[in-house]
Amino acid sequence: MALLASATASRGEILPIKAPSNHSAYPIDFYGPIVNCQDANETTVNLIDRLLQEHMAMPKGIAQQIDSGYFGFVPEINSTGDLVALSQPRYQGPSIATNELWMTFQRYIFNSTGHRSRARMWQVCRLHNATYDLRLEWDRGIQKVHGSYEVNEEVGFPSDNPGDISDMANHAYAAFMWVLTDQLVGSLGWYKKHGSGADTEPETLAQFGAIPHTTDKSTR
Template identity: 70%
Template sequence: MANGTAGNEFAYSPPWNSTTTKFKDDTSRIFTGPRTILTLLSTATACSGEILPIEAPSNHSVYSIDFYGPIVQCQGANSTVIPLINSLLKEYMAAPKSKALQHDSAYFGFVPAVNSTGDLVALSQPRYQEPSNGTNELWMTFQRYVFNETGHRVRTRAWQVCRLYNATYDLRLEWDHGVQSVTGSYTVYEEVGFPRDGPNEVSNMASHAYAAFMWALTDQLVGSFAWFRQENISDTNPSPGAAAQFGSIESPIRQNSVLGSVDLDVFFDFNGIYGLYVSDNETDMSAQRLQDKSLARNRTLAVLIEELSFNMTCSYNATRNVTRWNDVNRYGYIATSLFVPYALANLIAIMAVVLGMMSFLRDGTFPDKTFQDIANAASHPHIVPIICDSRAGFTAAE
């Protein structure tokens, strides 16, 4: 993704000038959003809560990889940003939902952008491909539980800003019987800004790819968790077809692993806090909520969002060229087929040793003679008759 030549695989950035030739003189481009494959993979990663399966070189393989990639980290908003978030939240809550108004907000996440008149606006819904004056940031405010001085759990509001950074990844990918394991670390470097290339500027396609990544990630996190109330409805004046009060999740978070965050617990307590029923309101967590929290491991939004960005980056990895060394027995054999020749060879060797021992015990040694001397003497014309007579004598004796 950090490779500028591969930026077109992640970002859809048409040229400013339609008379240019692709990959030749189309150096000035305008960023309009992520490509569909990036959105698809991001959605799948967010829903599963883990790194997507990566094609393995084989069922048993291990390799390491180092590369530059994006990472998103969230920190507390500063004193300048908090009033801006509150102002945009107030504006968002003022918009009615049918005949109901937003009474309380448990979560509100959006991408800050500047409109055509120069005003700050909140992009709180998933975006479609179009030129945008957005940012590589996610602003969010939510209610969370904390313990006060007396040890009681109370609600408090938090404000956070998530930003896009460049990072170096050091990963180890391992497969054992097809089971994937990815471990590693990353080092965070500089913040990456939103591309705003002019018609006469050379576009940095790596910057476009990073912005597409952030766009796809924030599309999984924008929206709101809120409690609505019909202001003109009472017990004595009901309105047909309209609930007196209700909770509403208007965010893609409802369908991904971030839903189980501990920072969203307040919303799921709104039924009891605002009295959905006159009595017997549920105070225990439902089985579904317990499953969501188990998937998220009851962690904060900041931790889950950073993990999601890590998983997304790793999920984009394609198969890497890997050199493998396999231990091969080049002298392969069938054990049973070698039993007879090896047994005969061992038997002959044993017989030679036995004969040598018998000869040594009977005749002793010839320290001043070598085998070559004996062989030469045996072939001498005067020795041959003697040897023949000796053999004849042995035969007669027998």
């Protein structure tokens, strides 16, 4: 699933499949997962900002993050009942997570005179069930896909108790979301090194950007 998700995301389209013949077409209807992203409400914005500040407060060696370009994470309730940000790919294990991705990022906006400025955005992406209506066509090896979809109910994270019969469809949808969020969690930030004379000679201190690696604590 990780390979399929990465390949599909990198192409930005449905992966090609082998055609039944040189000239063929067929329709197909099915249920499948879909991720719907919307602007966060005021309550969620405040939570995202709090978790961002906690993330920025953690030093990286002798450097401190001074600005954030992107911060994406899966919200989870930890063992003490607190909301925490999972900003690294997850390993299999017990979890009280959500089928959601919370993120804040900066983007450029332009006013009526063409002046460019940076604005901070906050979004929440949620997993839903969807109905897909597709038509696949092949003409001499060229694949075309047409269709439409309808977003249905939200799909929550599995919460099976011991002895319960698992809802395998729910687990399959959650696995899709898990793989997708593993590609998107992380951060892009600007850091400033601290040292002696930081208050009197800030111009002598190096500043740099860093993208935390998605599998460990190093930077790339």
